[in-house]
Amino acid sequence: MAKESAPASVDARTDQINRLIEQNADRAYAVALRMTGNAADAGDVVQEAFLRAIKYMGSYDASLPFEGWLNQIIRNVYLSSLGVESRRRSVSLSAPRGDDEDSASLEDVLRDDEPGPERLAQAQADSESVRKAVAGLSPTLRMAVVLADLEGMAREDCARTLGCSLAAFDVRLHRARAQLRGILSREGVR
Secondary structure, X not given: OHHHHHHHHHHHHHHHHHHHHHHHHHHHHHHHHHHHOOHHHHHHHHHHHHHHHHHOHHHOOOOOOHHHHHHHHHHHHHHHHHHHXXXXXXXXXXXXXXXXXXXXXXXXXXXXXXXXXXXXXXXXXXXHHHHHHHXXXXXXXXXXXXXXXXXXXXXXXXXXXXXOOHHHHHHHHHHHHHHHHHHHHHOOOO
């Protein structure tokens, strides 16, 4: 009988892994896209993150949210990829967020409900300025902004994902926002 239960438990584990991947694929891609700034690299980061998640599924603590654990893996894969390729990239603010959270993204703040041609041109320029400003942040500060402001994650979850204390995360987020404010105000972006 033990031989029959082993394949059943393997099948159940495989089904669980497949279900978690399906439930989190879009969100994982959105996080990776905002970190990397382009679709090709985001796809590579997500693929490697899911491979690592499958490999280390035995170390996952089911009492914690899978999304937070997966975001930590995505962060680690992204940071590893920076060592391989160090050129700067822009962060896409137009990628879908993948959820309907109440917090506004930077793109939402720049959007006007009834844009005229001048407003549309200005919004486009502002959006590009924001993309460049976010891309110009250090990877540590960029990840803080991406997770908190673009993904709308709770501060505690962001800190856990980035592997730092809540106080350290708050400092990173404050510094990132201050740098963005300074860059954008110099460029005349409200």
